[in-house]
Amino acid sequence: MGVTEAYREGRDLVVERPAVWLLVLATLYLAVDLAGKLAGVTLTVGGTQLVGGDLAVSTFGRFMKDGLIVGLVVGLAGVGLSMTYSILNFANFAHGDYLTTGAFSGWLAAYVTAFVTLNANVPFGEIFLLNEPALVSIVSTPLAVVVGVVVSAVVTIGSVLLLDRIVYRPMRDKGGISLLIASLGVALALRYVIVIVFSTNTRGLTRTSGVPALDIPAIDGVVPLDAHEVTLVLFAVGLMLGVHLLLQRTKLGKAMRAMADNKDLAQVTGIPTERVVRATWIIGGGLAGVAGFLIVLERGTLNFNLGFRLLLLIFAGVILGGIGSVYGAMGGGIIIGVVSRLSLVWIPSDFARVAAFLVMIVVLLYRPEGLFGGVTTA
Amino acid sequence: MSRVWNAVPDFFKQSDLRMVGGLLLLVYVVYALVNGFFAIVNNAGAVNAVVNSLASITFLMAVYAMMALALNLHWGYTGLFNIGIAGFMAVGVYASAILVAPPSGSPPGLGLPVPVAIVGGVLIAAIIGGIAALPALQLEADYLAIVTVGFSEIIRLTLQASHFAGTVQNPSASGYNVVSIFGVEFGTGGGQGITTISNSPMEFLFEGESGPTVLGQAVYPAADAIGIPEPVVLDLAYAFFLLLVVVSLYYVLLLRIGNSPFGRVLKAIREDDLVARSLGKDTRGFKIKVFMVGCGLMGLGGILWQGSFGFVNPNTFRPILTFYIFTALIVGGAGSNTGSVVGGAVFAAFLFEGPKLAARLIDAVAQLLFGGLPAPNNFYAAVVTLNPIAWLGYLVENVASLKFVFLGAVIVYLMQNRSDGLLGDRKEIASSVDLSQRPERPSAAADGGEPSDTAPSQGGEGS
Numbered sequence: 055m056g057v058t059e060a061y062r063e064g065r066d067l068v069v070e071r072p073a074v075w076l077l078v079l080a081t082l083y084l085a086v087d088l089a090g091k092l093a094g095v096t097l098t099v100g101g102t103q104l105v106g107g108d109l110a111v112s113t114f115g116r117f118m119k120d121g122l123i124v125g126l127v128v129g130l131a132g133v134g135l136s137m138t139y140s141i142l143n144f145a146n147f148a149h150g151d152y153l154t155t156g157a158f159s160g161w162l163a164a165y166v167t168a169f170v171t172l173n174a175n176v177p178f179g180e181i182f183l184l185n186e187p188a189l190v191s192i193v194s195t196p197l198a199v200v201v202g203v204v205v206s207a208v209v210t211i212g213s214v215l216l217l218d219r220i221v222y223r224p225m226r227d228k229g230g231i232s233l234l235i236a237s238l239g240v241a242l243a244l245r246y247v248i249v250i251v252f253s254t255n256t257r258g259l260t261r262t263s264g265v266p267a268l269d270i271p272a273i274d275g276v277v278p279l280d281a282h283e284v285t286l287v288l289f290a291v292g293l294m295l296g297v298h299l300l301l302q303r304t305k306l307g308k309a310m311r312a313m314a315d316n317k318d319l320a321q322v323t324g325i326p327t328e329r330v331v332r333a334t335w336i337i338g339g340g341l342a343g344v345a346g347f348l349i350v351l352e353r354g355t356l357n358f359n360l361g362f363r364l365l366l367l368i369f370a371g372v373i374l375g376g377i378g379s380v381y382g383a384m385g386g387g388i389i390i391g392v393v394s395r396l397s398l399v400w401i402p403s404d405f406a407r408v409a410a411f412l413v414m415i416v417v418l419l420y421r422p423e424g425l426f427g428g429v430t431t432a
Numbered sequence: 433m434s435r436v437w438n439a440v441p442d443f444f445k446q447s448d449l450r451m452v453g454g455l456l457l458l459v460y461v462v463y464a465l466v467n468g469f470f471a472i473v474n475n476a477g478a479v480n481a482v483v484n485s486l487a488s489i490t491f492l493m494a495v496y497a498m499m500a501l502a503l504n505l506h507w508g509y510t511g512l513f514n515i516g517i518a519g520f521m522a523v524g525v526y527a528s529a530i531l532v533a534p535p536s537g538s539p540p541g542l543g544l545p546v547p548v549a550i551v552g553g554v555l556i557a558a559i560i561g562g563i564a565a566l567p568a569l570q571l572e573a574d575y576l577a578i579v580t581v582g583f584s585e586i587i588r589l590t591l592q593a594s595h596f597a598g599t600v601q602n603p604s605a606s607g608y609n610v611v612s613i614f615g616v617e618f619g620t621g622g623g624q625g626i627t628t629i630s631n632s633p634m635e636f637l638f639e640g641e642s643g644p645t646v647l648g649q650a651v652y653p654a655a656d657a658i659g660i661p662e663p664v665v666l667d668l669a670y671a672f673f674l675l676l677v678v679v680s681l682y683y684v685l686l687l688r689i690g691n692s693p694f695g696r697v698l699k700a701i702r703e704d705d706l707v708a709r710s711l712g713k714d715t716r717g718f719k720i721k722v723f724m725v726g727c728g729l730m731g732l733g734g735i736l737w738q739g740s741f742g743f744v745n746p747n748t749f750r751p752i753l754t755f756y757i758f759t760a761l762i763v764g765g766a767g768s769n770t771g772s773v774v775g776g777a778v779f780a781a782f783l784f785e786g787p788k789l790a791a792r793l794i795d796a797v798a799q800l801l802f803g804g805l806p807a808p809n810n811f812y813a814a815v816v817t818l819n820p821i822a823w824l825g826y827l828v829e830n831v832a833s834l835k836f837v838f839l840g841a842v843i844v845y846l847m848q849n850r851s852d853g854l855l856g857d858r859k860e861i862a863s864s865v866d867l868s869q870r871p872e873r874p875s876a877a878a879d880g881g882e883p884s885d886t887a888p889s890q891g892g893e894g895s
Contacts, residue, residue, distance in 0.1 A: 145574040179812040221844050228851070230574050231513060235762065236847040238755060243840025249833040251811045366585060369578050404593035411582040418575055419567055 074420050088114075088399060109399060112275030117395045119277055123352055125371075125391020126290040128364065131345040132371045132383035133297055134338020140314035140378030141334045142222070144233035148241040149342060150365030151248075155213050156343025157350050157360055158248055160206025161259055164190050164347075167198040184257050184356070191261035192281045192351075202347055203289060210343025213244070214335045241362065249358050256357035259350060286348045293341060294384055301380060306333055314378055367394065367407070370414035376424020385426065390414070448770040455774060456493070459781040463489050466789055473796050479659045487668040489781055494674035495737040496784075497776030500761040501682040501769060502729035507758075508767035509690060510722050511702030513573040515754050516564065517730055519584025522749035523560045524731025525739045526591055528553030529628045530618045539598025539619025539626065540610060546629055554732045560587075561727020565720045581751055590620075592746040597622030623746065629735065631742020634669040638662075670740065678736060679773060682729065686769045689725070698722055759783065759839060762846055765853030774854055787838055791831035794824070 083105070090097065090106025092114060097104045135149045161184055168174065168190050169181045180186045190198050221240055225233055260282060267280035301307035309330050313320040321327050349364070350356045371390040375382025390410050397409035417425065444454035464482045471481035499517065506512045531549035533541020544552065567579045590596065598619010600607040610617050620626060638648035655665045689695045700708040701715050708715050738744050756779070763783070764775020798805045805825035808814035814826035827834055846853065 145578060179810070179816070182812045183810055221848075224848055228847070232847050232851055234513075234574055234577060235758070236844050238758075239840040239843030239847070241840070242752075242755065242843070243837045246833045246836035246840070250827075250830050250837070253810065366578075366582055370582075373575075373578070402593065402595055404589065404595055408586050408589050411586050415567060415579050415582055418571060418579055422571070422575065 077416065077420065084400070091399065110272075110274050112272040112277055114399070115270070115272045115277035117398055118392065119279065119283075121392035121395035122388060123283055123286060123391070124349075124367075124395065125388035126287060127345045127349045127352075127387075128367050128371045128391050129384040129387025130290050130293060130348075131342045131364065131368045132375070132387045133294075133380050134334075134340075134342045135368055136372045136375070136378060136380055136383035137310070137314075137334045137338050139372065141310065141317075141331060142226075142233070144230040144237065145369070146237045147234060147365065148217070148237045148244060149338075149368065150361035150363075151241045151244040152210055152214060152339055152342040153346030153349070153361035153364060154245060154248055154358060155346070155361075156206035156210040157346035157356055158184075158252055158358075159209035160202040160343065160347035161190075161350060161356060163205035164195075164198040164202030165259075167201045168195040171195060171197055183252060184259060185255070187258045188261045188354075190259060191265050192285050193265055194261065199285065199351065202351075203344055206343040206347035207340040208343075210346075211336050211339045214339030214342075215332065217244070218331075218335050245358055245362065252358065254358055256355055258355050260354040262354060282351050286352050289344065289348055293344060297337065297341070297380060300337070306330070310334065366414075367391075367410055370410050370417075373414055373422075374417050374425055376426055379424060379426065382424050382426050386424065389425070452770065452773055452777070455777055459489060459493070459777065460486060463781070463789075466793060470792060470796055473799065477659045480661065480664065483660050483668060484664050487664060487671050489785060490671035490675055491667070492780035492785065493777040494671060494679055495733065495776075496757065496760045496780045497679045497773040498674065498682050498733045498736070499730065499757040500764060500772040500776040500779075501679070501686050502726055502733055503757055503761050504766065504769060504772045505686060505689065505698075505722060505726040505729065507761060508772070509695060509702060510698040510719065511573070512719065512723065513577045514580045514723075514726070515577050515751070515758065516580030516582075516584035516587075517757050518749040518751060518753040519580075519587035520557050520561055520564075520727040520730040521734030521738060521753070522584075522587055522591060522746065523727075524553045524557035524734040525628060525744055526553075526620060526626060527556035527731070528735050528739060529626045529744070530620070532629050533618070533627065535617070537627075538601065539621050540601065540617050542616065542618060549629060550732070550735055553735050554728045557731020557734070558724040558728035561730075562720055562724040564727070565723030569716045569719055581754070584749070584751065584754065588746050588749050591749075592623050594622045596620045597624070599624065621745070625743055625745025628739040628742055628744050630740060632663075632666050632670075633736075633740050634666045634673065637669065638666065674736060683769055683773060685729075686772075690769070694718070694721075756784065759843060762843065762851075762853055765855040768853075768855045771853055771855030778854070783839055783842060784835070787831050787835040791828045791834075794828050 087105040087107075088109075091109035092111055093106070094108055096106040096108075131149065131153055134152070135146060138144070138146045138149070162182070165181050165184055165186070169176075169178070172189070172195060174181070174186070174189065176186050181189075189195075190202075192199050217240055221236055222233065225236060265280050265282060267278045268284070269276035269278055301310065309320070309325045310333065312323070312325055313327060313330050317327065320330075346361060350360070367390055368387065371387030372383045373386070374389055375384070375386025390413065393413050394406045394410040397406055401409060440454070444450045463485050467482050467485040468478050470476075471478040499521075503514070503517060506514045528549045530539075530541045531544045531552045532546055533539065534543045535541065564580065564583050567576065571579060594607070595609055596611050596619060598610045598617070599622060600609050602608065603610075609622070610619050638645060638651065640648075644652055651665060652662055655662070690699075697708060697713050697715075697718050700711070700713065701718060705715055708718075738748055760775045760779035761772055762775070763779050764773070765771030795805060805828060806817070806819070806822045807829050808817060808822050808826050811826065814822050817823075
């Protein structure tokens with residue numbers, strides 16, 4: 055691309071979409087401001103502080119780390135949401151509650167495993183209802199964590215397939231809005247079935263003391279990374295890699311990509327669409343369940359609203375990455391996680407979620423095809 | 433479902449008013465009987481219990497009918513999938529509360545008179561709605577859903593933030609959080625909530641500054657004589673004010689909008705945005721206007737509903753509130769005004785309050801038969817008893833959660849089998865002549881395939 059051409063395109067952008075240009079400027083300003091803050095440089099013009107200030111590099115590192123960890127979970131959960139969006143053509147508002155299902159079932163399994171392996175002296179009822187505080191940690195009960203991950207995936211897949219069978223399958227020929235409304239009903243029913251079993255209590259599940267932490271040196275301090283966070287990162291990255299291989303190397307992946315692209319054409323070509331739909335639910339549901347389990351491992355607390363609170367962030371990530379794109383969902387989720395934590399540099403923590411939602415709305419307005427643009431399930 | 437419909441006497445099917453009246457009658461009879469039964473079982477005053485329950489169910493039916501009508505303008509008429517209703521209600525309630533709060537209060541407000549505050553609250557809700565409409569211009573329905581629910585969460589989180597609470601009023605204190613715009617100071621109350629316009633909106637009719645008014649002097653002793661205390665009289669008066677006056681006004685307004693040229697464009701947008709644009713209609717302008725009107729109505733609904741308890745906090749406006757209102761509209765049938773009212777009433781009386789009533793009924797019957805149900809205090813304790821009666825007892829105990837499962841199931845059922853709701857499949861009349869006044873045809877032959885002499889003659893089918 056020649057210089058003139060680039061210049062002309064740039065000019066067209068400024069003239070035709072001034073709002074986009076303003077956004078670019080705002081983003082650049084924030085980047086410069088952040089750099090100034092990190093370097094401890096302040097630029098003051100006419101008595102008002104223009105850019106810069108003071109921000110410890112280690113604080114920045116902590117924000118980034120927290121953001122990446124939330125982002126990995128959001129991205130992992132977003133894969134399923136994005137796939138159902140592109141293959142079944144509806145925004146599934148029950149996806150957040152698939153995370154909750156995974157979290158409760160996985161932690162129930164982890165608790166029962168820990169109860170057996172630790173020979174804990176507590177009534178089984180307390181274990182079953184997850185009321186015994188802080189029983190599990192990756193150090194004392196690694197087996198429980200692994201069992202929890204596996205069970206969270208299996209139970210969530212089972213529930214998701216059952217829900218598909220009774221709710222969504224009879225509605226395959228209906229429009230996206232009908233399915234969306236039905237998914238709101240599914241979300242509510244699922245969430246409150248969980249409440250009937252486990253009540254609305256918030257419980258602490260992971261042991262916080264005695265978990266080894268790795269102190270990553272930053273210039274003026276350290277960024278602690280504990281074993282639970284490492285576990286989360288390993289599982290999340292591993293699963294993302296798995297999805298990548300599945301989509302690129304297997305026939306199923308090819309069929310999925312074909313179906314996301316053009317459903318009728320896929321059917322004509324002899325792709326068994328119902329089987330692809332089932333595979334979509336299996337992959338999406340499994341990842342959502344594991345994501346729900348892992349976020350609890352990192353946060354330590356669990357209540358019935360966990361998934362629904364994350365749902366909008368997941369949507370934000372999926373939209374950011376471009377609906378239908380699996381890699382976009384992963385990348386978008388990570389960006390949304392980082393944005394929601396990094397925004398704390400400028401705004402009070404009350405508004406962290408507000409910032410993430412605003413980013414989502416802005417992206418929908420100015421780049422509805424997503425940041426990475428128009429890539430579908432590839 | 434059609435069998436139930438066939439069992440309804442023809443009298444109630446003849447007009448919308450009779451249908452709604454019949455539904456209200458049914459609700460009142462059921463609630464009066466059941467609550468009277470409870471009162472007798474508990475040895476309480478039956479009249480008071482019945483009237484109290486009628487007042488509260490009337491209130492709920494009225495507010496849901498009102499909100500369903502407001503939503504009908506967006507979803508039913510224009511096809512805009514707005515699921516940020518709770519946010520717009522919050523704007524109305526909070527704006528009116530801030531306008532009316534005294535400047536010296538905590539949080540401080542503007543100290544304006546109540547009518548000004550209500551109008552101001554509605555206008556601000558409309559303006560915020562107009563801002564939210566900007567995304568609506570270019571988004572498809574499901575994206576709009578995500579944006580509006582995101583918007584309502586942004587509103588709720590902002591109201592909840594301690595940053596704008598206005599509770600720390602010393603400018604030199606570290607947590608100073610009074611919002612000051614052009615010297616006007618106010619606050620939202622943050623997570624603690626805010627005092628709303630009134631906690632008893634009808635009090636002024638019955639009680640003056642110096643004792644009861646003429647109306648109060650007439651009504652209070654009469655009510656007292658049959659065992660109804662004064663607060664219940666006030667509640668009942670407000671509930672019927674909402675049902676008879678406000679819901680009627682909403683209904684008429686919606687009907688007028690629907691039949692106006694403006695409303696016809698809205699319906700055209702719902703059917704096909706592109707066609708409406710091809711016919712030279714500025715659909716963007718229409719969408720912004722309808723968003724503003726609808727959000728104003730939602731704001732007003734919020735003020736009359738959540739603003740009537742004297743106090744409100746941001747948690748009231750969680751997305752679940754939006755879901756209730758949407759369910760009410762879907763039950764009734766999107767697009768139909770009578771359907772919205774019927775949906776509001778059915779939702780409030782049977783879906784929202786019904787499970788609670790049924791649970792209390794089961795409990796009371798069990799009390800009579802064998803001295804009460806066992807009440808295990810958690811799921812595990814209930815399951816290990818291996819006793820179905822204990823399971824029932826646990827479910828009755830947890831009917832508040834069970835209600836949501838039931839609601840979710842109803843929504844799924846409706847979307848699968850009757851996505852038009854109870855009344856949503858009725859035909860809209862687009863022509864100036866009432867085309868529904870045709871005689872019934874002998875068979876379902878295709879249009880135009882019949883001899884022409886059957887068409888105009890008879891008529892007189894009620895519509």
